[in-house]
Amino acid sequence: MTEVKFSPLAYCKVILHAVKYPHASVNGVLLAPENAKRDGTLIIEDAVPLFHMALTLAPMAEVALQQIDSYASKNKLIIAGYYEASEFFDESDVRKANRMSYKIHENFPGSCFVTLRNELLSLEQRQVPLYASTKLDDSGCWSLPGKKVKLEKESVTLHAASILINLQTYDELVDFDNHLDCPSKDWTNADLELTIQEALNNPDDEDEEDSDEGVELANN
Amino acid sequence: MRNDKTGNMAPYDVNLTWQEVRDIFRTWREEKERRSREVVDMWLLTLKPMAHKLGDERFLVLEQVCLAALDCHNLEVADACMITIGRAFPKSLRAHRLLAMRCEAVGDKENAIFHLEYILNEDKTNVAARKRLIAMHKSVGNTTKAISELNEYLKSFMSDQEAWQELCDLYLLHHEFSRAAFCMEELLLSSPHNHLYHERFAEIKYTQGGADNMELAKAHFCQAAKLNPNNLRALFGVLQVC
Numbered sequence: 001m002t003e004v005k006f007s008p009l010a011y012c013k014v015i016l017h018a019v020k021y022p023h024a025s026v027n028g029v030l031l032a033p034e035n036a037k038r039d040g041t042l043i044i045e046d047a048v049p050l051f052h053m054a055l056t057l058a059p060m061a062e063v064a065l066q067q068i069d070s071y072a073s074k075n076k077l078i079i080a081g082y083y084e085a086s087e088f089f090d091e092s093d094v095r096k097a098n099r100m101s102y103k104i105h106e107n108f109p110g111s112c113f114v115t116l117r118n119e120l121l122s123l124e125q126r127q128v129p130l131y132a133s134t135k136l137d138d139s140g141c142w143s144l145p146g147k148k149v150k151l152e153k154e155s156v157t158l159h160a161a162s163i164l165i166n167l168q169t170y171d172e173l174v175d176f177d178n179h180l181d182c183p184s185k186d187w188t189n190a191d192l193e194l195t196i197q198e199a200l201n202n203p204d205d206e207d208e209e210d211s212d213e214g215v216e217l218a219n220n
Numbered sequence: 221m222r223n224d225k226t227g228n229m230a231p232y233d234v235n236l237t238w239q240e241v242r243d244i245f246r247t248w249r250e251e252k253e254r255r256s257r258e259v260v261d262m263w264l265l266t267l268k269p270m271a272h273k274l275g276d277e278r279f280l281v282l283e284q285v286c287l288a289a290l291d292c293h294n295l296e297v298a299d300a301c302m303i304t305i306g307r308a309f310p311k312s313l314r315a316h317r318l319l320a321m322r323c324e325a326v327g328d329k330e331n332a333i334f335h336l337e338y339i340l341n342e343d344k345t346n347v348a349a350r351k352r353l354i355a356m357h358k359s360v361g362n363t364t365k366a367i368s369e370l371n372e373y374l375k376s377f378m379s380d381q382e383a384w385q386e387l388c389d390l391y392l393l394h395h396e397f398s399r400a401a402f403c404m405e406e407l408l409l410s411s412p413h414n415h416l417y418h419e420r421f422a423e424i425k426y427t428q429g430g431a432d433n434m435e436l437a438k439a440h441f442c443q444a445a446k447l448n449p450n451n452l453r454a455l456f457g458v459l460q461v462c
Binding site for chain 2: 058088089095
């Protein structure tokens with residue numbers, strides 16, 4: 001099985017999407033550079049959060065994939081994976097994987113199916129809760145549970161993700177469902193990307209800013 | 221007040237008056253919106269100090285805040301609300317349900333079931349307790365049992381729209397599209413002017429595929445778009461199906 005490595009941006013988006021809707025299942029697609037190979041390490045550059053309601057329905061998924069395809073080719077990316085975070089903490093019923101993941105696999109056989117383990121997700125991120133499968137078994141289903149996903153700049157990214165969750169930045173995340181409810185919202189999350197980059201580049205500034213404010217208040 | 225079209229509220233919005241918060245809570249109660257974090261924040265920040273001015277709505281608001289607090293695992297707030305409600309309505313089964321939900325919230329399933337069964341013994345037709353028992357099956361991921369219990373429930377209470385919606389969602393989880401479509405048909409019978417039901421039914425038919433289903437999908441997407449021309453999903457649906 002090939003390894004899957006997430007960029008900090010993709011990781012933060014997936015985690016924020018899951019945390020934004022704790023009571024619902026969420027899903028989305030993963031984007032990789034267009035020269036991504038089928039073997040070796042699959043690097044996921046970006047993630048597009050899709051739905052938090054009725055994940056198994058086709059029409060809006062097709063609309064989303066068409067738009068994402070066009071966005072991806074403009075940015076020299078391809079749709080290289082699918083992620084899903086279940087609403088259930090303990091899942092005793094085995095369910096079929098979403099058809100979208102198989103569709104993506106048809107177009108790009110090196111694609112991955114990423115699941116989020118709820119028991120490893122916490123407000124203070126200490127470990128990566130994402131597991132990826134890149135192969136289908138003999139019956140044509142994803143061979144789960146898959147391997148733990150690697151993360152670029154792991155400790156910085158985990159720290160940044162914790163800060164973003166604590167600041168409730170997930171309110172700013174726009175998934176495709178939000179876009180369909182209000183078309184002016186940008187499902188590419190360009191603004192959120194800047195916020196995430198800031199958290200990644202200046203992980204300690206959050207504390208410095210707070211202490212500066214404290215000093216100002218004390219002086220006034 | 222940062223309030224965009226989908227109603228996302230800024231947390232800790234200090235500029236709202238207590239009357240505005242009260243009205244927002246009322247809207248969310250009527251529309252059955254699940255905005256637990258915002259309810260708890262707004263209660264603690266603005267409404268709680270003025271709770272004595274709420275009049276008739278006081279206990280409705282307390283119940284709403286209690287449920288929101290349980291959702292956020294804020295047991296302090298939940299317990300405070302439950303004590304106030306319990307003192308005012310000591311023998312109330314509706315208040316007892318909150319106790320069962322508190323047990324659920326801390327993962328104490330045995331006691332939760334005990335309390336719910338007590339309520340059902342006292343009142344066999346208590347809908348809330350029955351639905352809570354079904355929800356507990358779902359909460360442990362046993363969706364098959366939840367589906368069979370919900371089907372039993374709907375044999376007696378077939379006009380319960382919330383239950384049909386929940387059953388539809390459960391069938392969709394299992395990719396049982398024809399059964400999910402049947403649930404939506406029941407909902408359409410009771411509310412033929414609801415554009416959201418038409419649109420969801422159309423999406424299920426589209427997902428099932430096949431010429432007949434596509435025709436039905438087209439008809440219902442068009443009906444949804446006619447009932448609400450701003451329903452973007454319906455408009456996209458018409459585009460996809462034609």
